[in-house]
Amino acid sequence: MIPIVLIxxxxxxxxxxxxxxxxxxxLIFALFAVSLNLLLGYTGMVSFGQAAYFGxxxxxxxxxxxxxxxxxxxxxVAAGVFGAAAALIIGFFCVRLTKIYFAMLTLAFSQIxxxxxxxxxxxxxxxxxxxxxPFPQYLDSKVRFYYFTFAAVAFSLFIMRKIVNSPFGRIxxxxxxxxxxxEFIGIxxxxxxxxxxxxxxxxxxxxxxxxxxxNHSIFPDLLFWPASAEVLIMTILGGMxxxxxxxxxxAVLLYLRLQVTSYTQYWPLILGTILAVLLFFFPGGIMGFLxxxxxxxxxxx
Amino acid sequence: xxxxxxxxxxxxxxxxxxxxxFLFLIASGLSLIFGVLRILNFAHGxxxxxxxxxxxxxxxxxxxxxxxxWWAVIFASVIVAVIGVIIERFFLRHLYVREEIDQLLFTxxxxxxxxxxxxxxxxxxxxxxxRPAVLKGAVEIMGQYFPKYNIVIILLGPCIAFLFWFILxxxxxxxxxxxxxxxxxxxxxxxxxxxxxxxxxxxxxxWLAGLGGALVSPVSAIVPGxxxxxxxxxxxxxVIGGLGSFWGTLLGALIVGExxxxxxxxxxxxxLVFIYVLMALVLILRPWxxxxxxxxx
Numbered sequence: 001m002i003p004i005v006l007i008x009x010x011x012x013x014x015x016x017x018x019x020x021x022x023x024x025x026x027l028i029f030a031l032f033a034v035s036l037n038l039l040l041g042y043t044g045m046v047s048f049g050q051a052a053y054f055g056x057x058x059x060x061x062x063x064x065x066x067x068x069x070x071x072x073x074x075x076x077v078a079a080g081v082f083g084a085a086a087a088l089i090i091g092f093f094c095v096r097l098t099k100i101y102f103a104m105l106t107l108a109f110s111q112i113x114x115x116x117x118x119x120x121x122x123x124x125x126x127x128x129x130x131x132x133x134p135f136p137q138y139l140d141s142k143v144r145f146y147y148f149t150f151a152a153v154a155f156s157l158f159i160m161r162k163i164v165n166s167p168f169g170r171i172x173x174x175x176x177x178x179x180x181x182x183e184f185i186g187i188x189x190x191x192x193x194x195x196x197x198x199x200x201x202x203x204x205x206x207x208x209x210x211x212x213x214x215n216h217s218i219f220p221d222l223l224f225w226p227a228s229a230e231v232l233i234m235t236i237l238g239g240m241x242x243x244x245x246x247x248x249x250x251a252v253l254l255y256l257r258l259q260v261t262s263y264t265q266y267w268p269l270i271l272g273t274i275l276a277v278l279l280f281f282f283p284g285g286i287m288g289f290l291x292x293x294x295x296x297x298x299x300x301x
Numbered sequence: 302x303x304x305x306x307x308x309x310x311x312x313x314x315x316x317x318x319x320x321x322x323f324l325f326l327i328a329s330g331l332s333l334i335f336g337v338l339r340i341l342n343f344a345h346g347x348x349x350x351x352x353x354x355x356x357x358x359x360x361x362x363x364x365x366x367x368x369x370x371w372w373a374v375i376f377a378s379v380i381v382a383v384i385g386v387i388i389e390r391f392f393l394r395h396l397y398v399r400e401e402i403d404q405l406l407f408t409x410x411x412x413x414x415x416x417x418x419x420x421x422x423x424x425x426x427x428x429x430x431x432r433p434a435v436l437k438g439a440v441e442i443m444g445q446y447f448p449k450y451n452i453v454i455i456l457l458g459p460c461i462a463f464l465f466w467f468i469l470x471x472x473x474x475x476x477x478x479x480x481x482x483x484x485x486x487x488x489x490x491x492x493x494x495x496x497x498x499x500x501x502x503x504x505x506x507x508w509l510a511g512l513g514g515a516l517v518s519p520v521s522a523i524v525p526g527x528x529x530x531x532x533x534x535x536x537x538x539x540v541i542g543g544l545g546s547f548w549g550t551l552l553g554a555l556i557v558g559e560x561x562x563x564x565x566x567x568x569x570x571x572x573l574v575f576i577y578v579l580m581a582l583v584l585i586l587r588p589w590x591x592x593x594x595x596x597x598x
Contacts, residue, residue: 040402046401046402046405047360048405053556086316093584093585096585097584097588100341100401101584101588103401103405103582104339104341104536104540104584105584105585107536107579107586108537108540108577108580108584109577109581111533111577111580112574112577112578112581113575115574115577116574118551118573119570119571119573119574145332225533226529229406229409232402232406233406233409236402236403236406266417266420266421268414268416268417269413269414269417269418269421271410271413272409272410272411272412272413272414272417273410273414275406275407275409275413276392276407276410276411276414277412279390279396279399279403279406279407279410280395280396283399283403
């Protein structure tokens with residue numbers, strides 16, 4: 001764990017703008033994927049509309065800063081609060097459904113949010129996007145923003161780690177394993193699912209807020225449903241039954257994308273193939289595979 | 302607000318009806334596959350797109366054959382059906398025992414793969430197919446002109462719906478398909494080859510998608526991205542009608558088609574939002590859809 005943190009902290013010293021850019025991107029999507037995995041891996045809820053909260057975070061933070069001249073720290077926290085509030089409203093309806101119907105309703109709501117952002121030209125700029133989002137004054141370089149992103153993501157992951165290891169988190173895992181029995185032992189399953197949905201929405205929005213500032217521009221495509229599919233792929237790729245699996249998934253996917261797209265325009269083909277191979281041969285994702293190999297090694301000794 | 306011209310309203314509702322029939326073709330295949338296999342096939346829109354591209358390919362390569370468009374439609378829809386069978390036999394089959402998320406993401410992987418194959422084969426240019434010679438031109442309805450081709454589509458939709466209703470209700474295969482939708486274990490215990498049945502269902506479902514794509518090619522531009530656009534609309538249709546419900550799909554297609562046709566006129570900005578709100582409302586109030594049966598699952 002410590003060597004990895006050291007490597008992350010030392011990235012900017014390499015002086016490479018490429019790695020600082022990639023590093024920031026990976027950190028942001030790692031947070032997004034872990035927040036999704038709170039639902040997918042820990043509670044067993046397949047959210048197919050997580051991009052909505054990411055987008056809400058990105059637009060909230062950017063709009064508050066540019067249109068209402070709100071200072072960055074306030075806008076940043078507000079992004080998370082807005083994300084959680086949206087998740088509360090949407091989740092209130094979604095947790096009543098299960099399985100594929102839950103997935104479809106999360107998809108429907110995320111498409112509603114996308115359509116609003118897409119059509120509300122006067123507020124969001126619509127299809128042309130919302131551009132010219134500046135770095136906050138005291139974070140006005142790529143390297144500074146990289147460190148800030150690292151701190152924000154690390155702190156968020158720390159909190160989420162605390163949450164999943166708490167009694168609350170244990171109940172989420174129980175719900176994943178068997179919602180009916182969890183209900184029988186007197187636990188309000190829907191309430192717990194709703195709270196998990198809100199927490200997930202909060203951190204997804206925080207990731208979105210970071211992303212908007214990092215890219216200086218945001219577009220409605222951030223909320224369109226393929227974006228929700230992409231973060232699901234990251235999570236599955238890294239392994240949804242491991243806390244840091246989604247982090248690994250985000251890192252591998254984004255690194256590969258940057259490499260592959262410099263050679264060929266057919267990145268979707270490669271991604272689709274990777275995803276298919278993964279689903280057939282490595283259902284536990286990268287972390288699941290590594291853990292299985294490690295267990296095998298120990299068993300042989 | 303002044304009252305709009307009734308003839309204009311009629312044409313607009315016919316436009317909506319045309320779109321509804323395309324949606325019905327695609328969504329009925331999607332709904333059939335979900336009803337029997339319990340798999341929500343994201344790649345259904347990709348099959349539709351392949352149907353359109355193959356039709357264009359065929360029509361532009363065999364210009365001299367009489368009735369080339371209709372040959373192209375048959376050829377393209379069968380090709381797509383065969384692609385569907387390959388997908389089911391070699392890949393999807395192994396995922397039936399897995400979690401829903403795995404099945405969902407596998408069909409999404411197919412969206413990515415098929416989409417890029419289409420780009421490799423046909424590039425990113427926009428194509429269009431000209432209407433078959435017999436159906437060129439328009440007919441006059443209350444002083445407005447409406448394309449003959451669209452009228453045929455509007456008539457074809459109910460024919461196909463009726464054909465499938467007949468097959469499902471009055472043939473041996475239809476009975477087996479309905480039984481598989483209810484309880485595949487019992488059906489298998491009764492000696493029916495459920496695995497072959499699944500392949501047949503996927504064949505039919507994919508064929509419908511291919512047919513939809515082939516028939517839409519003269520009225521809509523063939524472009525990369527038409528797969529992603531159509532699949533969400535097909536999802537909305539099956540959700541509104543009820544996943545796995547046949548008549549529900551027809552009703553859902555009519556609702557979505559007309560909402561698009563009139564929503565554009567009444568609330569140009571909000572029609573897109575409205576359609577998703579409708580989908581969410583149905584899921585909240587009647588998750589099994591307007592026509593579907595409530596399931597205990």
